[in-house]
Amino acid sequence: MGGLGLASETVTDHVAVITDSTACLPEHLIQQWGIKVVQMQLQVAGRVDDEHRFERAELVEALRAGQPVATSPPDAGAFFWAYQDAVSAGATAIVSLHISSRMSATIQAAHQAAQQIKIPVYILDSAVLGMSLGFAALSAARTAAAGAQVQRVVQAAERRYKTSTELIYVDTLEYLRRGGRIGAASAWLGSAFSIKPLLTVREGEVAPLARVPGTRRALARMADLAVERASGKPVDIAILRFGAPDERVEEIAERLRARMPEIQDSLLLEAGTIIGAHVGPGALGITVSPA
Incomplete structure (x- = not known):
């Protein structure tokens, strides 16, 4: 400390x-x-400002267009x-x-x-x-x-x-690679497009967790992992999204509610633009935190 x-x-x-x-x-x-x-500070196409001053839709568009995006403390x-x-x-x-x-x-x-x-x-x-x-x-x-x-x-x-656990789904590892936050998951670069990575945060860095064929299976696996992490004990849950379709978010939320009656507090949130800049559009995350 x-x-x-x-x-x-x-x-x-x-x-x-x-x-x-x-x-x-x-x-x-x-x-x-x-x-x-x-x-935190975000830079998009030359403009630098506090991250909350950027619209998420603006950042999603910039990322998809390959415009320069950078973050700083x-x-x-x-x-x-x-x-x-x-x-x-x-x-x-x-x-x-x-x-x-x-x-x-x-x-x-x-x-x-x-x-x-x-x-x-x-x-x-x-x-x-x-x-x-x-x-x-x-x-x-x-x-x-x-x-x-x-x-x-x-x-x-x-x-x-x-004691908290981060479970992260990304459509592609490309944005983590661009931002230099890919950590040990770099070993998965070049995987087939249909193979979707699930990630976590371990020892302060992004770390690989599982590779699953297809988005739907990957989200189901992420829900399974959240249930495993909870181990039937009281937990708080947060689902974070960044440019992810509503149906993906709803599917995850329904799976967790059905299988985790021990949830104390639950939050459905938009990820901040700093995190969004690194995980990229379509990303979803689940936080499992013992209450």
């Missing part, structure tokens, strides 16, 4: 929770739990002002949890900014992204809202992101 040590906590801790936009948290939950989200200044706002709001400590350092330099920018902040900042490298990160931020924020000491808030976040 980065940041300052876990000493000097008090019974009067007021802990602020900060994450980045790869957490894919919906706005109503951000507002409900007072989570601050620092925006927030700069240290964005983190500084997020941290400073927390201080101004009365925070006595900050828990800042972020996308895997093996996928992004976001953590480095957070550390740089934290050096200028007068309260403790606990910077956590989640080694994940998407709603594995999002559920961790929610657990941290709920724990903080209950008045817990900062160490308990850190532990709540760590438990969530260490």
Whole structure:
């Protein structure tokens, strides 16, 4: 764990929770739990801006047209002002949890900014992204809202992101290859077009999980894997889509509802444009997170 040590906590801790936009948290939950989200940067055909300022349809069109698309972490200044706002709001400590350092330099920018902040900042490298990160931020924020000491808030976040599973379907590995995030799945480049890859996040990187002939079989296999990961225990589930047809999303949701009565909370979300830039149009993901 980065940041300052876990000493000097008090019974009067007021802990602020900060994450980045790869957490894919919906706005109503951000507002409900007072989570601050620092925006990643997206570049499409020469235009650079916060990722939430880009329309998904615009990015899908650019990707399919082969236009230049690139992503970058927030700069240290964005983190500084997020941290400073927390201080101004009365925070006595900050828990800042972020996308895997093996996928992004976001953590480095957070550390740089934290050096200028007068309260403790606990910077956590989640080694994940998407709603594995999002559920961790929610657990941290709920724990903080209950008045817990900062160490308990850190532990709540760590438990969530260490036990969550990401299952990812992509139509093609090409977009991960372009963005340099393909990891060990590079061994599958050049597979037949009809063979669809299922991926996960392991040790902070995208990793291969299974190769399945055809989209329909691949989605069925992904649902099977989600059920296996849940193991009949209470879980929260998120389904993320990026340019995927409605019927694919509905089929996955129906399969999970029918086979996982142990689901506590379920979310159907649009993936952020940063994640979309790497997984490409047609991608679907399932997050399984023990409740």
